[in-house]
Amino acid sequence: MKKENESTASIILSAASILVTVILFRGFSLSYIAVIPLAVAAGFSAGTVLLPVLLVLITIGFISPEMIPWAAIAGGMISSTAGTGRVVRTAGFLSVAVCMWFVPLEASTIPVTVSAAGAFFSRRKPVGYAILAGGVLLAAFLTGLPSNPGQSPAVAASHSENGKIRYTIPALNGAVPEILIPAPLSGEWAMWLAYEGGGVRDTMPLAAVTLREEIVILPANPESLCFSFSPGDTLRISLLRENSPFSHPVIHVSAGGELI
Amino acid sequence: MIRFARNHPLMTHSFLFSAWMFILWKVCSMPSPGLLGRLLPAAWAAMALLSGKCRAGKWFMPFAAAFTVTAWLWMTWTPGWYLAASISVAGLIAAGISLAGESRSVIRGILPVLLVSVITAEVNSDEVRFAEIACSSIGISSESYGENHLRPGDINGETGHHTSLYPLTISPGLLLAGDRGLRIVPVAIALGATVLLAMVAGPVAAAVSALLYPGFSTLGLAFTGWLALGLFMLTLKDLRGKTALLLRLSIAFVLVALKMRYAGLAAGIIIAEYVLMKQMKGKWLFPASAVLLGIAVLALDRYLLNGSLFWVRYGNIEALKLIWINLFHRPMETLASLGWSLFDPEAGLFFRAPWTIASLFGLPALWVRDRKLFVRAVVPSLVYWATLVVWLGNGFHGLPAPVGRMFVPMLPVFALGLREVWQKKETRILIALSIAVSAVVAVYPQARANFADGTDTILSLLGARSGFSMVRSHSLNLLLPVAAVAALLAGMKRKINSYGIAVLVVFSAASLTGLQGELLETEDLGGNTIQGALQYPRDPDPLVRSFWLTGREILTEFSQTDHSMLLRGASESDTLFIEASSAGGTLLITGVGSLFVSTELTELPEEYRFMGRRDSQVPDVPQNRELQMYRIPVSTSCDTLRISFAGGEPVYMDRAGLL
Numbered sequence: 001m002k003k004e005n006e007s008t009a010s011i012i013l014s015a016a017s018i019l020v021t022v023i024l025f026r027g028f029s030l031s032y033i034a035v036i037p038l039a040v041a042a043g044f045s046a047g048t049v050l051l052p053v054l055l056v057l058i059t060i061g062f063i064s065p066e067m068i069p070w071a072a073i074a075g076g077m078i079s080s081t082a083g084t085g086r087v088v089r090t091a092g093f094l095s096v097a098v099c100m101w102f103v104p105l106e107a108s109t110i111p112v113t114v115s116a117a118g119a120f121f122s123r124r125k126p127v128g129y130a131i132l133a134g135g136v137l138l139a140a141f142l143t144g145l146p147s148n149p150g151q152s153p154a155v156a157a158s159h160s161e162n163g164k165i166r167y168t169i170p171a172l173n174g175a176v177p178e179i180l181i182p183a184p185l186s187g188e189w190a191m192w193l194a195y196e197g198g199g200v201r202d203t204m205p206l207a208a209v210t211l212r213e214e215i216v217i218l219p220a221n222p223e224s225l226c227f228s229f230s231p232g233d234t235l236r237i238s239l240l241r242e243n244s245p246f247s248h249p250v251i252h253v254s255a256g257g258e259l260i
Numbered sequence: 261m262i263r264f265a266r267n268h269p270l271m272t273h274s275f276l277f278s279a280w281m282f283i284l285w286k287v288c289s290m291p292s293p294g295l296l297g298r299l300l301p302a303a304w305a306a307m308a309l310l311s312g313k314c315r316a317g318k319w320f321m322p323f324a325a326a327f328t329v330t331a332w333l334w335m336t337w338t339p340g341w342y343l344a345a346s347i348s349v350a351g352l353i354a355a356g357i358s359l360a361g362e363s364r365s366v367i368r369g370i371l372p373v374l375l376v377s378v379i380t381a382e383v384n385s386d387e388v389r390f391a392e393i394a395c396s397s398i399g400i401s402s403e404s405y406g407e408n409h410l411r412p413g414d415i416n417g418e419t420g421h422h423t424s425l426y427p428l429t430i431s432p433g434l435l436l437a438g439d440r441g442l443r444i445v446p447v448a449i450a451l452g453a454t455v456l457l458a459m460v461a462g463p464v465a466a467a468v469s470a471l472l473y474p475g476f477s478t479l480g481l482a483f484t485g486w487l488a489l490g491l492f493m494l495t496l497k498d499l500r501g502k503t504a505l506l507l508r509l510s511i512a513f514v515l516v517a518l519k520m521r522y523a524g525l526a527a528g529i530i531i532a533e534y535v536l537m538k539q540m541k542g543k544w545l546f547p548a549s550a551v552l553l554g555i556a557v558l559a560l561d562r563y564l565l566n567g568s569l570f571w572v573r574y575g576n577i578e579a580l581k582l583i584w585i586n587l588f589h590r591p592m593e594t595l596a597s598l599g600w601s602l603f604d605p606e607a608g609l610f611f612r613a614p615w616t617i618a619s620l621f622g623l624p625a626l627w628v629r630d631r632k633l634f635v636r637a638v639v640p641s642l643v644y645w646a647t648l649v650v651w652l653g654n655g656f657h658g659l660p661a662p663v664g665r666m667f668v669p670m671l672p673v674f675a676l677g678l679r680e681v682w683q684k685k686e687t688r689i690l691i692a693l694s695i696a697v698s699a700v701v702a703v704y705p706q707a708r709a710n711f712a713d714g715t716d717t718i719l720s721l722l723g724a725r726s727g728f729s730m731v732r733s734h735s736l737n738l739l740l741p742v743a744a745v746a747a748l749l750a751g752m753k754r755k756i757n758s759y760g761i762a763v764l765v766v767f768s769a770a771s772l773t774g775l776q777g778e779l780l781e782t783e784d785l786g787g788n789t790i791q792g793a794l795q796y797p798r799d800p801d802p803l804v805r806s807f808w809l810t811g812r813e814i815l816t817e818f819s820q821t822d823h824s825m826l827l828r829g830a831s832e833s834d835t836l837f838i839e840a841s842s843a844g845g846t847l848l849i850t851g852v853g854s855l856f857v858s859t860e861l862t863e864l865p866e867e868y869r870f871m872g873r874r875d876s877q878v879p880d881v882p883q884n885r886e887l888q889m890y891r892i893p894v895s896t897s898c899d900t901l902r903i904s905f906a907g908g909e910p911v912y913m914d915r916a917g918l919l
Contacts, residue, residue: 006757007759007760009760010761010763011759011760011763013760014767017764018764018770018771025771046759048318049319049322051689052689052691052692053322053323055689055692055763055766056692059693059766059770060343060722062767062771062774063719063724063771063774064774065774066723067337067723070336070337070340073329073336074329074330077325077329078325078326078329081325082322082325103336111333125321129321129324132325132328133280133328136284136288136329137287139332140287140288145288145289145332145335146332146333146335146336147335147336151338154788155788157786157787157791158787158791159792159794159795160792160794160823161794161819161820165822167787168787171291173341174289174334174335175337175339175340175341180787184792185791185822185823185824185904186822199291199293243288243289244289245289246286246289247289248289248291
């Protein structure tokens with residue numbers, strides 16, 4: 001018993017001390033507070049199979065603190081359903097609740113509700129897992145999938161040499177719904193854009209391509225567009241469809257141009 | 261039905277999870293529904309079919325819960341779906357290790373993950389070259405590999421730096437199934453080598469060696485590492501007598517013929533054989549004969565075969581001089597390379613395979629238990645590692661070919677050590693982290709390769725930009741991870757608070773790995789900061805930068821007026837720092853003024869003269885100009901500064917920032 005208590009304390013203290021280090025080096029963010037209940041859940045999971053899962057999530061959070069809210073929500077929900085003992089499950093619920101307070105997720109009440117149900121009603125593990133699975137399915141169909149509305153658009157990187165320019169553009173999907181393609185600093189450019197949309201089963205509008213006052217709505221088909229770029233212009237490509245069950249909208253774009 | 265489910269728990273769980281994963285992937289609208297959304301459930305179904313009556317471990321349901329939660333939350337973070345998918349692969353790896361242990365059949369344990377690895381990994385780097393050599397050597401007609409192409413390190417378009425032995429070994433697959441059959445023989449080799457490893461180290465250690473890095477780096481892929489491992493395993497068998505001696509010497513010869521890089525491994529096998537020989541009169545004849553034989557082979561190759569076997573590839577005089585330089589002219593750099601080979605995030609062993617740290621702790625127990633096996637496994641591995649770094653210097657990593665492949669022949673050491681420490685809880689923590697790495701690579705195949713540019717692909721996926729790297733950090737920074745590993749090993753020796761020490765070390769390493777310097781590395785910056793600027797050199801292959809004199813980092817080239825960089829958050833009390841080099845170029849900083857960048861050429865290193873070069877100064881190319889730090893006070897109220905190229909010679913920027 002004494003050894004277990006020491007393991008629990010040492011895990012919690014380790015996480016807390018590293019969190020302080022992260023705050024000192026990177027500055028403070030309110031969502032970092034969620035690490036504390038997650039660390040408590042990890043500490044009280046010492047000796048169980050849940051510990052490696054939580055340790056990996058916390059480690060990812062410490063490598064990239066921007067991911068702490070994601071790790072805390074995921075780890076908290078897992079702890080509240082799969083944890084052994086009320087302390088672990090309650091700490092998991094608190095981790096989710098703290099994150100939800102600071103992270104503007106859509107459909108945010110669902111994780112809190114599922115986590116709370118798992119924490120307080122699942123004295124038997126199968127009940128907890130059933131609550132989790134059922135909660136996820138219901139949430140996906142009734143309220144939609146959680147997304148991050150605070151996400152800013154991605155900006156495509158460009159490389160220009162000898163009067164030619166090309167852009168590196170990530171794929172658009174539910175996690176990256178909007179891309180900006182800025183015009184070069186100087187000169188008039190003749191541009192091309194190759195578009196390929198997919199993942200849906202109909203021909204309804206999938207993407208919007210906006211430049212200056214013009215907007216082109218595109219369905220899920222290969223398309224190519226030509227346009228001119230002047231300094232100060234920005235081409236915006238937006239995914240018009242939200243991810244929903246059995247629909248996986250995705251857009252692949254490549255673009256380049258020549259100096260006129 | 262219920263009785264069947266009770267008697268086949270892992271099978272039942274795996275089938276159910278396979279169905280759940282397939283459905284949830286569609287319900288949660290995760291990307292890649294056609295490939296990963298079918299491949300991973302199929303892999304779980306395969307695991308079910310192979311699992312027999314094995315038990316489902318207690319870890320199974322937490323994994324299933326983890327996948328459920330992360331799949332549902334994937335859109336809340338940009339790399340979210342990769343991490344969700346990787347959790348299902350992590351479960352597959354854990355199931356494979358568990359199955360290998362319980363069923364004593366390592367093939368059943370590794371087969372599902374092996375198939376995922378082979379299907380998701382793109383054919384690239386040496387695989388393409390081996391396929392081209394195989395097709396041209398035996399006249400196979402191929403759409404993809406019909407022509408020989410020059411690669412960095414090759415002598416010319418016809419003569420590569422590879423020998424023909426491995427391409428000929430894998431050619432039956434190409435003959436049988438065309439281009440798609442490239443990996444048939446490598447898969448068989450990986451399975452065979454794993455079975456041999458299991459015979460010596462046990463099925464669990466063998467499964468771990470295959471499914472985690474470094475073994476996973478080229479598991480089932482057409483690289484020489486697994487064949488070398490299999491041959492090395494034959495020398496570890498407890499065979500005695502002259503036949504065994506002849507077998508080991510033959511294997512040593514075949515290893516060198518397979519790839520010159522394995523000469524260290526071959527030498528180590530011979531040294532181990534000598535060490536384990538009984539004391540007898542004339543024992544010294546053994547190493548003397550080996551050395552004389554080696555010299556005879558080199559002489560035969562040089563004077564009768566025109567160097568086509570050895571000298572034309574790696575054995576030219578300059579390569580031998582390079583070894584001399586690495587040992588005696590820059591010993592500290594070579595020592596640092598040894599350290600980076602273990603700790604670098606891009607190419608280091610411990611970063612991708614933290615479980616090998618735990619296995620080191622098990623080696624003393626192996627020494628006590630079986631001294632002969634210890635010598636036969638450890639001596640060749642150490643000689644191989646040392647030779648690799650001394651010969652290749654800072655090119656030890658072999659990037660951009662798969663990270664960690666260089667360490668595959670050393671797997672027996674780690675497997676044997678792991679067997680001794682498998683039950684320790686610190687081992688399980690490190691195994692869990694290692695499983696996470698392999699799982700991410702399986703679903704994000706770009707993470708197999710790095711470019712020795714200071715950014716690891718896995719860290720980049722997570723959004724981290726580490727300043728700790730063999731191309732960016734001072735080598736003294738290696739003392740920190742060395743201290744961390746020492747603390748971890750010391751913690752493993754303790755029984756009290758060993759958990760806490762291990763967790764503290766892991767969390768510390770994670771937070772330090774993600775730390776970025778105060779100034780921004782310009783080559784890492786995305787489109788919202790840098791527009792138009794080019795990378796120098798254009799070719800990302802690290803071999804191009806291997807022999808640079810002023811540093812091996814990629815630089816950002818500003819050479820046209822539309823090349824610009826935006827720095828936000830400026831205030832009047834800030835100072836703008838720019839680290840750059842140029843032969844005389846001007847940058848325009850809006851609101852501040854212009855900056856004329858002109859730096860000197862670096863001095864000719866004394867190794868150049870040792871190599872026989874007669875130049876009096878280094879060539880005037882951008883990589884030979886010294887980088888200089890410029891400090892410009894920001895005396896403007898603009899909160900965004902734009903730095904753009906104004907004219908003159910191109911400016912090559914390394915770092916910039918506001919402090």
